[in-house]
Each structure stands twice: as structure tokens, then as C-alpha cells.
Amino acid sequence: MKPAPFAYCDPQTLEEALELLARHGEEAKILAGGQTLGPLLNMRLAMPAVLIDINGIAALEHRRADTKGLAIGALTRQSALEDDADVGALQPLLALTLPQIAHRAIRNRGTVGGSLAHADPAAEWPAIATLLGAELIVQSRARGTRIIPVQEFFITHLTTALAADEILCEVRLPPSAPGSGYAVLEFARRHGDFALAGAMARLTRDAAGRLRDPRLVLFGVGKRPERASCAEAMLAGARPEAGLFAAAAQTAAGETDPYDDLHASARYRRHLAGVLAGRALEQAFARTGEDGHA
Ligand SMILES: Cc1cc2nc3c(=O)[nH]c(=O)nc-3n(C[C@H](O)[C@H](O)[C@H](O)COP(=O)(O)OP(=O)(O)OC[C@H]3O[C@@H](n4cnc5c(N)ncnc54)[C@H](O)[C@@H]3O)c2cc1C
Structure with missing residues (x-):
């Protein structure tokens, strides 16, 4: 099957993407790795008027470790984290879990933010975030930055606290206690x-x-x-x-x-x-x- 027609935008900065979302709201969908959204578009289970492709926004593909833990940009690919030995050492749960997500080809494109925003109850990232007590950093043009504790982020099956004009930018995982x-x-x-x-x-x-x-x-x-x-x-x-x-x-x-x-x-x-x-x-x-x- 083929997707219904849509307009395609590929902003290169977060500000541009937030501006597009503010303008199109519910009519728009963000495209990250496309591993979930691609099939949904093809089956016409999602029919956005505008697709906002965030793959060009380098600022969303980062990771930072400090005394507060590990901050991971939403556009980070699952396989990039899986291959980073420092990440596995800092947060052993990631080293154990990432290889269990789907197949390597899907992890090569699939992003951390896409998995969290999609909120499949059987997916690993929502479970990781829940176990570790993560914080989700989201941004919109109208309200700036919101920090959402994980217990308020996942609402129900495929539904999160993200508003239509918000982008999930980062997930913050607290540090692992020694000996855990x-x-x-x-x-x-x-x-x-x-x-x-x-x-x-x-x-x-x-x-x-x-x-x-x-x-x-x-x-x-x-x-x-x-x-x-x-x-x-x-x-x-x-x-x-x-x-x-x-x-x-x-x-x-x-x-x-x-x-x-x-x-x-x-x-x-x-x-x-x-x-x-x-x-x-x-x-x-x-x-x-x-x-x-x-
Ligand atoms: C065959 C197959 C098997 C799979 N098996 C598993 C599995 O075992 N475990 C598992 O956890 N996952 C599995 N997945 C899903 C995979 O992990 C995807 O990576 C993930 O669901 C979505 O990530 P994505 O980057 O591809 O997001 P996309 O498909 O691009 O987007 C998914 C949704 O999130 C929204 N979105 C994406 N990024 C953002 C953002 N930054 N801010 C706000 N909204 C955003 C999109 O608008 C869309 O609604 C599987 C997928 C396939 C195709």
C-alpha cells in the first residue's frame, strides 16, 4: 500500500521544527527513524497532512554523561547506543536491553525518542525509562521547555503526555548506584x-x-x-x-x-x-x- 498524500518538510534546526509544529499542530506528524511511522503511513493508519522529518537536526542526536546521569538526545539511534561501551558501563541496563529490541536493521534507524513517543506498552524503552525513573525533556514554541517525570509521561496504550505542538528532545536517566x-x-x-x-x-x-x-x-x-x-x-x-x-x-x-x-x-x-x-x-x-x- 502507499501512504495518503502529505507535504514533506525537513527542518535543519529545532526552532524550525517547533515553528512548523506550532503552525500545523494535529495535522502534522514527526518522522524520526520511520520504523513505526513508515508502516502506519503505508497502511493509512496515520494520514498526516504534513510530515516533519527531524533527521536533519543534529542537535537532537547527542549524549552527555555527568554526575546527574546520562542524557540522551531523542534522535539517537538504538544501535549507536548499543555500540557505545561507555554507555553500557554507565548504565548496565542499556547494555542488557538494547540488543533485545527488534532486529539490528531496525535499531540502525529506530531512535530512542521515537520509541518513547510511540509508547508501545510492550516496547523496551518505555520500560527502561519507568524502571530507572527517567525525565523526559520536551519543547514547544508556545511553552518552551517542560521536564516530565516518567510516571506522568506514559498515559496509556500509545498515548503520552506530549502535546501536539511538542517535540521530545531528550531523555535523562539517573546514574546507576554502584553494585546494582x-x-x-x-x-x-x-x-x-x-x-x-x-x-x-x-x-x-x-x-x-x-x-x-x-x-x-x-x-x-x-x-x-x-x-x-x-x-x-x-x-x-x-x-x-x-x-x-x-x-x-x-x-x-x-x-x-x-x-x-x-x-x-x-x-x-x-x-x-x-x-x-x-x-x-x-x-x-x-x-x-x-x-x-x-
Ligand atoms: C518488525 C519490527 C519489530 C519491532 N520490534 C520492536 C521491539 O521488539 N521492541 C521495541 O521496543 N520496538 C520494536 N520496534 C519498533 C522500533 O524500536 C522503532 O524504533 C520505534 O518504535 C520507533 O522509533 P522510530 O525512530 O522509528 O520512530 P518513528 O517511526 O519515526 O516515529 C514513531 C512515532 O513517534 C513520533 N515521534 C518520533 N520521534 C519523536 C520526537 N522526537 N518527538 C515527538 N514525537 C516523535 C512519530 O511522530 C510517530 O508517531 C519494532 C519495529 C519493527 C518494524
């Missing part, structure tokens, strides 16, 4: 497919061997990735003993609100989420005290 262990586990029918369910965990031990600020996120099992807050509360301050992770995983599965679709039933997704959560907690714990990942 991470794990990401997901299940898909075919390599490269979106996960039917996935679990991400981060565990850190204090000097007394108690778990500090544990994080567990389940994705693909609801309208957006969610922290399993009851399970996290069970883990916080506990000394890992036999059965703790299995019990927390069961609690986490009970916190999910999965859906039936042609790929899997809600019941199956909840079961899968529990199994993956248990394994992710075990793996993350085994990695605590190391450099964070195997």
Missing part, C-alpha cells in the same frame, strides 16, 4: 518480535545485605509499563531468603492488568509475567556487587 544488579527477561514467539510479556529488575544491597530501593517493572502486560509497587514494597529492606523472590514475583503478577489479543490470553500473559519476574529478580540479585551485569 540488573536483569531483563522477555518472551516473544519469534526473535525480534515485541514481547508477549517482559520483566526488568534492579536490585542493590546495603552494607547489612538488605535490599535498597528495589525496582521491578513488567511490560507487555498492561496499557503501559508499570512498576510492581506491592512487590517492590515486599523486597525493600528485606534480606533475600529462600522464597522471597518467588513470593514477590507472584505478587507482581497479581498487580498486572493484562489483556486478551490474538497473540495471547490475559491469563497466559499474567502467568508469564510472574515467571519472568521471578527469574529477573534472581538474575539481578546474582549480579549485585559486580559491575552490574554479566
